[in-house]
Structures are given as C-alpha cells and as structure tokens.
Amino acid sequence: MVRPNNNQLPENLPQLQNLIKRDPESYSDEFHIQYQHFLSLLEVFALNPSEENKSLDDTVMFIAQVAQCYPAACELFPKHLADLLRNYATVLDPAMRNCFVKALILLRNKNLVPALDILELFFQLLRCPDKNLRTFLQAHIVTDIKNMNAKHKDMKLNSSLQNFMYSMLKDANPKAAKMSVDIMIELYKKNIWNDPKSVNVIATVGCFSKVTKVLVTSLKFFLGHDDEDEEEDTESENEVDLKGALLANRVSKKTKKGQKQLQKIKKQAVKAQKKKKNAPAFNFSGIHLVHNPQGMAEGLFKQLQATNERFEVKLMHLDVISRLIGIHELFLFGYYPYITRFLQPHQRQVTRVLQFAAQASHELVPGDIIEPILKTIANNFITERNSSDVMAIGLNATREICMRCPLAMGEDLLQDLAMYKTYKEKSVMMAARSLITLYREQLPALLHKKDRGRQTEAQAERKVRAYGEREVHDTVLGAEALLKDSKTIDIASDEDSDSNDGQWVTVNHSDGEGADGADDDEEEEEDDDDNEEEDDEDNSDEGEEEEEDESNAKDDGDAANDEEASKQKKEKKDLKILNQKEAAQELALTRIFTDEDFKRINAANLKKTVTNSRKRPLEQDRAEFVKLNSIEMIFKKRKHDKESRMETVQAGRQDRERFGWKDGRVNEHCSKTNSEKRKTKNFGMMRHKARSKVKKSFRDKQLSLRKHLLHQKKMK
Template sequence: MVRHNNQLPDNLPQLQNLIKRDPQSYKEDFIQQYQHFLSTLEIFKLSPDVENKSLDELVMFIAQVAQCYPDELKLFPQQLVDLLKTYSTTLSKEMRASFVRALILLRNKNLIKPLDILELFFQLLRCPDKELRKFLQNHIINDIKNMNAKQKDMKVNSALQSYMYSMIKDSNPRAAKMSLDIMVELYKKNIWNDSKTVNVIASVGCFSKITKVLVASLKFFLGTDEEDESDSDSDDNEPDLKAAMMANRVSKKTKKRTKQLENVKKLYKKSQNKKKKAPTFNFSAIHLINNPQGMAEDLFEQLKNGNERFEVKLLHLDVISRLIGIHDLFIFSFYPYVTRFLQPHQRQVTRIMQFAAQASHELVPPEVIEPINKTIANNFVTERNSSDVMAIGLNAIREVCQRCPLSMNEDLLRDLVLYKNYKDKSVVMAARSLITLYREQMPDLLHKKDRGRPTEESIEIKAKKYGEIKASDFIAGAEVLVKDESKKSNDGEDESDEEEESDDDSDSDGSWVDVSHSEDEAIGANDTAENSDEEENDENEVDTKEAAKELALTKIFTDADFKKIEGELIRRKVSSSSRKRKATTVEPPTLPEKSETVKLSDIEMIYKKRKTDKQARIESIQKGREGREKFGYKDGRQNIHCSKTNREKNKKKNFQMIRNKVRGKIKKSFRDKQLALRKHLIQQKKMK
C-alpha cells in the first residue's frame, strides 16, 4: 500500500481506520503513538486529579486497535487496571469513565480475563460517582449473562460468587448495596439461581448492619410470584359435565331438580375460574434456604432486639411468617408478639393480620393460635366498630382458620356465625364465608341449621385430629369408572341371557305357577327389607371402593377418565343424600391446596359499592347511551312534521295556565257530590 504524506500523528481517527485495514503497514506509526502514551502517562501520574484530554484520546485509540498488535500490548490492560486501582478515588469523573470504557473494549475483544476486570469493577463501586456505578452494574450483569449464555463456567462463577460474598460484607454501603443488587438481578434472570446465591443473601444480607442492604435482602425473599400464561383455558382440559347432569336431564322436571342443575353449573363455572387464575410459582428463593428454622429464629431475635423503623419491622414479620408457613416451622413466641399489634387503631393492621394468617399451619398446636382468633374477635368483630372493621376481622379469622381449622372452638364459631343476619352486607358476606369454610372442613362445629343440606360429599367429611395425616389409597371419584365398566360387562351378559331365555321359553308349556305366602311370612319380609337394603348398600360401597383401588393400580387413566372423575366429584357436591348422617371411616374429599402466601385483598375484601368521582360517573352515563336512540318523549308519530295534539301541547304549557282545566277533569266521588250540592243549596237559601 502506498503511504501518503499526511499528518497521521495528529489525526488519530484516521490512523485508527488505516491500522484496522492494514496493521503491518502502519506498525511504526502505532509504536510511535504507544511511546507517546507511556510518556504522557508518566506526566499524568504526577497530578492524577487533573483531566488530560491527550491521554484520554490515546487510551481510546490504543483500545480500539489493541487486537491488531497483541504482542506489543500485553501489558496495556494491566496498566489500565493498576491505574484505576491506584487512583480510583482521585481521578476526575471524565478520566475514570474513559479508562473504564477502554477496559470494556479490551474485555469484549477477550484481551483481559473476566475475573480480573470484574473484581476491579466491584472495587470501583466504592467511587462516589452514581452514573459510573450504574454503568458498571449494567455491564457486570450483561457480562456474566453472556459468559453463561452457551455454557455455564462453574469455575468463574464460583470465584465471582465468593468475591461478591465478601463485597456484601463491605463497610462501604454503596458497594455492599450495589453488589447485592447485582446478585438479585442475576438470580431473577436465572443465571445464578442456585442455592449458594440464595444462602449468601440469607446469611449475610438479611443480617447486615447497613439498613439499605438489610431491606433489599428482605425484599428479595418477598418477591412476587410470576404467573405462567399457559393454555389452562383450552377446551381439551375442560371436564365433561354430561355425566354429572344426566340424572337431572332424564328425570322428571321439578323445582328441586332445576335448582340442583343450576348449582351444578355454578360449581362448574367456579372451578373453571379457579383454574384460569391458578398461578405457577417461578420465584422459589425462600425454598432454597438451607436452615429455615435457624434463619427464622435469628430474624425474630433481630426484630425484638433491633431499633429499626416500623416499615423495616413489617418486612421482618413478613419474611418470618412466610418461612413459618412454607416450611411448617415452630416459633411459638411469634404469635404473642403479633397479637399485641392486633388493634383497629394500629397502623398497617391488615398487613399484620396477613402475617398472622401466613404463619398459621396445621402442625402448630391449636392453643397457640387460638388467642389470635379471640383477640381479633374481641377487638374487631364487635358492634361498637364500623361494619368495615367487623368484615375485615371476620375475613382475617377465616384466613387463619383456613390454614389451621383446629384453632377455632365451637363457642366462638357459633357466636361469629350469628353475624350472617347482620344489617350490613359486608359483614353478612364475611360471616357466610366462615360458614362455608367449616362446612367443608369441620361441619360438626356448626349448628345443625348452618351445616346445609347433606350431600354425598358432606356425609363423608371427617374432621382430622391434631397431627393426623390422611393418606388416600385411591383416586376419589374413580368409582364412576368401575360402574361404567360393570355396565359394559352387564350389557354383554344381557345379550347372552336373552338367547338363553328364549330357549327356555320354547321348552316350557307356557303355564303360570301360583306361589302363595302366609301373612306371617309377608310381615317378616317387610320387617327385614330395610335392614337388608342398608346392608346391601354398605357392602356395595365397600366393593365399589375396593374395585376402584384395584382399577387405579392396574389401569392408566386417560383424559376422558379424568373428565368423568371430575364430573362425578361435582355431582357429589350438589346431589342430596338420602342416607342418614352417620359416622363413617371413609376418607374425606381432598381440600383445595392452600397458597403459600395470604393475599391482602382477601382480608380487605368488603362487599360494597365503591364511590366513584364525577368524571367516572359521566363516563359511565356516556357509555350507556352508546347505540341507543335519542332519549326523551316519543309520541309515535310517523311524520314528525305534522301537528301535535292538545294533550302534547299542554305538557309544554305553564301549569298555572291549565291548573283549573286539569282539576275539572277529576271525577268526584258520590260523597263529594253530596257535599257540593249541600253547599250550593245553602248558598241559594241565603241569597233568598
């Protein structure tokens, strides 16, 4: 290539372009610029706090062409690293940012090891430069993400995690907080979503003396669960209701059967809505803690002995309650601590109720949680409070009892149930929700009139004792599959029996045989009929369940089978039972899975119309007028230009003008006519 006589030493962008095209031809020019960089660097070290634009330009120039001369620039990356380590706090803002960008260019060209540059950037997080810290945070996250894009480098990741472990302990609050934010972001991006990252945050971040680090660590474990949008509402997954409603369709149409059919449809719709709203939990950091019991105890001690502001205490309570509820922990002193805050005037009292419900589970002794229910009932569910406060108290008790049904005693439950006839709708609905809960779990605690009409499902419910575990040995509702198979086999036998009966009939002489019974034999048969029927029903139920167990072990259920089972379970919920209620040893129906957390909206849910502002009401009115004809009086005239009747004209006149005319048209009663005539005759007599 022909060299042109131009001012290359003074035109670095032009030289940079030429070097990238032909590195060997311009090697001497590059070495000249590199020597100039070294001399300028020595001068800069004498006063590093002064900005040097010449050095800035040379550093960026060398970083741009560093891949062209790797042998000559072996020491260049380390020179920049040493420069930033030595003068990180004394460098000017512009020079520091320039050196950082140069190192990132070298890192993108794989001219510096990732661990060396990342360790340097973590140290630079101590700099009092907010823009630089944010820039470094984004680069660190993206760099680690790119390193683990194709295959995770466990060696580099382990070294970085260990280094960040020490950075979270750093005395500099900015560096510690930024390091924690990087770890949390990498966890959310599923890059460092292992137990090591979680336990570092749990053991170091949650017990940091720096408040910002402490709060960020606690919020990490309170992350909201992301919902996975799946095809749960597809038609293929919907249960078939034909089997559940067939009895109602073919039977005689009565009011009772019609109402039962409506209940089936409501339950079906409700089950479909639950499926659509069911969340899929992706945020499982709190499940990866190695020692949840120890962490919960240490957090509770930190809460009691600490002097943080009220919002930080609420975060402690939230994390502790989730640990207790998810891992079924035992911290009995937590419940009395929460109970003392359950007052209507307490700030954020609904959240404290939420924490009390989250910390309740079936393994906690009922006598430990029972004071919470009594405190809420005494402080909230009283007529001296407003209806909203009463409804919130009932909702909170319901959420606690849903996770620990044994915490409610019979006397308190029957007192709370009486609010089903309260004057305010929000209180009534909250009380009814409590009734519905115990109808499904422990109906014996309710008064007989509150248990509802017994169904095939409700008569099989048996309350569990403390610590009792119910293990099902077959799929509930699988009896319907046994019946279907028996029907198929019976249909085949009936065809063969008909052929045999036709042969027998041809051999017989066609005469009837008279069989007589004495009266005593008839009475004895009637007496034993009912007992034999009950025994046969019980035996049939046992045989059916045994057959269902055998079927579950020998057959793989298809989607159609599960649709039939779900339809059978829905039918049991609404089908009335003709049998008397009696104690049985049948397994209770499976209850819906409890969510890991308690939604605050479930406690604050109040059934009342919310007030809207004027603008919202106007928008609602305008929306109701869309697609409607012009409102006002319609006289029904085919031609709008024709004249109106006197009646229509009178409607636009002043009432004083037509008052006498309207009054005259009123028909008088016979008594009024008598009085008027009498008055007229008296006046006539006086005039004479």
C-alpha cells in the same frame, strides 16, 4: 524546492486507527511509537493522578481500539489500566476513570481480558463516589454475566463470582453492598443465577445486614412484590399498534422520519409476536430455596425485636417471617404473642397484620397457640361497638386463619360468631356465612345442628383428622367415575365366595362393551333397590299386622330383627363402597389416565361437593399466600343505585324553572317569528336561503348590474 511533510499520522489518531485496522503490518512502526508514547504519558500521569490528561485519554482509547491487531505488544496494556484503577480509583478524575473503564470493556468484548479479573475489578469500583459510573458498571456486569451463560452455564466462573459477591455484601461501603445485592437479584430474575447458592447468600448476609438499604432490598426479594403483574401491565400499556401505524402512514404525508418510525414499529411488532410464541419462563419465589428456614425465621424474629427501624421495615420482617412459617411449616411460638399486640382496629395497616397472622398459621401449629389470636380478633374487631366494615374484616381474617388451622377454633366461639349470619349489615352477614361454610366442610361437629346444612357426598367421605394427622391417598381421588368405562364383574356371589373373598375383577374392553358393562352395573343397582323396596314393603305390612293385633306395640324380637336387617344393609353398602375403591385402585395401577379421564374425575369430585340446595361448589385448595383482598373483601349494597339516584334527581327538579332555552314571548300561544320557525325546518326547505348568502363572484355582479340597468332603461 523542498516539499513539506504531509504525514500527519502521529497527530491524527482516528486516521491511524482506520489504517491499522485495514493493514496492521504496514503500520506496525507507527503503532509502537504510539504505545511508547502511552508508557511515557503513564509515568507522568502517575505523579499526579487527580489531574485530567487529554492526551493520555485519546491514546488509551486508540490502543484499546486496535489492540486485537497487536496482541503480543498489548499484552500488558490491560494490566496497566487495571493497576491505575485499583490504586487510584477514588482520586482519579471522573472523565479519566470513565475512559479507563470503557477501554477495559472494549478489551473484554474482544476477549483480550479474563472475565473473572475484570469483573472482580468492576465490583471493587462500585465503592467509587460516582453514581453514573456505578450504574454503568451494574449494567455491564449483568450483561456480561448473561452473555457468558447464554449458551451454557459456566459453573466454575459463576461459583467464583458468587464467592466474591459474598464478601462484597459484607463490604463496609454501603453503596457497594447495595449495588452488589441489586446485581444478584437482577441476575436471579433473569434466570441466570437462580440456584440455591445465590438465594442463600442473600438470606444469610443481605437479610441481616447492618445497612438498612441492603436489608430492605433483601427482604423485598423474598417477598416478591407483584413484579410480574407490573411487567404485564406495562407490556399491555406499551402494546404495539401496528394497524394504526400503517393506516396513519397511508393517509399522512410521506417523510423520512415517518418511514423510520414505521420501520421501528414493525420491528417491535415482530419482536412482540416472537415473545408471545416463546414458552413462559416460570421463576418461583426464592423463599422455597432457603436451606435453613427455621434458623432464618428465628434470626429475623430476634432482629425484629431488637430493631429501631421504621414501621414499614418491621412490617417487612413480619411478612417474611410469616411466609417462612407458612410455607415450610415451622414452629416459632413467640411470633404469635408478638403479632397479637398489633391487632387493634386503629392500628396502622392492620389488615396487613391480619394477613401475616393468617400466613403464619398451618395445621402443625397447636390450636392453643393460635386460639389467643382468634379471641383477640373477636374481642377487638367482631363487636357491635365497631363499624360493620371492621366487623367484616375481623370475620374474614378469622376465616383465613381457620382455613389453615381449623383446630384453633373453639366450639363456643364458633357458635357465637355464627350468630352474625342474620346481622343487619350485609358485609357482616356474608362474612359470618363464609365462616359457617368453611366449618361445614372442615369440622361440622363444632357448629350448631341447624348451621351444619345438608351433608354432601364429599363431606360424608371426609374423615375428621386429629392434630398432626396427614391424609395419605393410595389412589387417584374420584377414579370410581372411570369404572363405567370398564366392565366390572361382581364375583362376590355365593358360589365363588370361598375362592375370591368378594373382590372385584376389572376387565378392559372396547367402548361398546364398556357401555354394556355400565348398563349391567346400573341394572344390578336397580335390582338391589327393588329388593330393598320389597323388604321395606314387607316390613311395613308386618308392622300393620302387628299394629292391628297388638295395638301399636312391637315385640322385642321384631325390634332386634329390624336392627339386624338395618345393620346388614349398612354392611352391604360399606362392602360395596370398599369394593368400588379397590376396583378404582386396581384401575389406577393398570391404566394410564388421559386428559379426558382427569376431566371426568374432576367433574365427579366437583359433583360430590354440591347438593340440591347448593349448586355452587366450594373451594377445596388453599392458596400458598394469603391475598389481602380476601381479608378486605366486604360485601356492601350501594346506598345510591340508579333508581334512588333518579328519584333524587326528579325531586330536585320540582319547583324549579325549566333548564335550557327560555321563550321570550309575552303570550305563549301567539305565533313565532320567521327566524324562530326557520330553526325547526329541515334543510331541504331552507336550501335556497342558504345558497343566497354565498358571496357573489365578480362575473355574477356584472351580470346582475347589467340586468338591472337594462330593466331601468326599459322602464323609462
């Protein structure tokens, strides 16, 4: 009897795959048979590549799974698949194309295919009219490049891929170009390709692409739309509630599904805890890494003037140009007359246009260039024919522009706008006062004398800078506050004036000695004040004698002496300030400041910006970008606060029947029924009533019936 052949390995590829992975040498012949079968199927498939071949599909995946066991025999296997995809990518059946791509990814994960070859092929496959395939390839490309740069960055590979991406952005296929720029932006956000080369590829190619989707994506990359804030919001929404899950698992029914969910939540909580402990990775805007910002701004402005795109795309152009001008302090004088055309209250998204005008302002722009914008805003917005909100927005925009270019404001226009400080609407009044406060710090001479306010110490020390003048500091501002920690000896006395020329010597001591030095300084200051008071008293006495002798008339000689005394006093004060600054500079050069020192310096600088009448310090540093909220911020008093709303409610209740339960008695003074009285009684008084309504059991009914029958029998 002939026994049947039970060897089903040639047809059962999963079983053969399992056996080969366990013992490759024993099943080498079976693998070579399958590989020859693959080559024959490949020749047949090349005759008609548009048809699906299920047998070839299974064979390809089988060889890809076990290729690491026979590297010599499978040396040309990746080349066959790559040639198929490169030659017939657009005509292949989608299922077959996905099979070949997955096989190549398996080989790439096993390091059987060079990374550069496979990634260049996948970039070319982005031209295929298959959305699912393009999404799959994008995820794989980003993950693969991220894994290659996990331990250390492969600069040679990254440079080659970036050069290839440069050509892909110019591809005629809009879908391939769009997917390529998406990949570059995602790699930049993941801090993988965050070098200037990637940014400048997007700046030079993406922002000037003829494809609208590529153009918009590139502009959004440089705008940096609050993606980090959105991620923080989503993280806060998806925050893991581990305590709630543990409590729910303790009280609910124990099931396998519930246990799996609990384990998943525990893993998420551990992952979130590790993420909180990690140091934050700061990824600043790519607009700082542009090599030629002036050329980019001029090119975008020229493209904006010639474009016929929708209004939202034009706003993106204006936003990117304004940021380039503001950050890099560029000169693009044609931008300001162009944006002036959109400064109308009825213009769509006019607050964003005002934001762009403020962002494009900086100290190096001549005031004559920005002054027409301020006049246009004043004529179109800050007039009483408009609503109070429009006027407030115009004043806020004027403040933001002048904060960055104070010399653009004229004296007449500023004094006219300052008159709105007493306007009847609070929003306009507050906006006008904020503009006055700004110029009190920047250029108080432009304000009317009554609007300048009380001068602070910081205002007295600030110098009015001319156009183009830069403020250069040779020491740490406010370091004079630390002089109390060191013993300062004034050797500008008469004895040592020739040798030391009135300079300060700073000697560092311990804490106790430093305190004594501070006390000595205070005593010296008090002595100076006492001497000044004595001089004032002597002068006043002399003045009284002169009034008595000469009938309130002073001689020219006395007037000259008073002027000379005041001049000497001023020179003495200036010399003292100069000596303090020199001592502070010497202290900054010879001592390393600690965090506590900087806290004291900041407190001293903050104290200089306040007066007895103004307790709140002013904002000194301007932000890099203008926030839209700073222009749209309107101070308004609520028309209906709680008191006015309650008055309205009480007025509506008058002459109206009482809402709620209505008493149905004819005479409201008569007694109520027992059921109505029962509603107001407490539960203790009605417990027996509630207990009687409980349904009797069968045993209780038996006993009750027996008791009733016995009672009737006795009555007879």
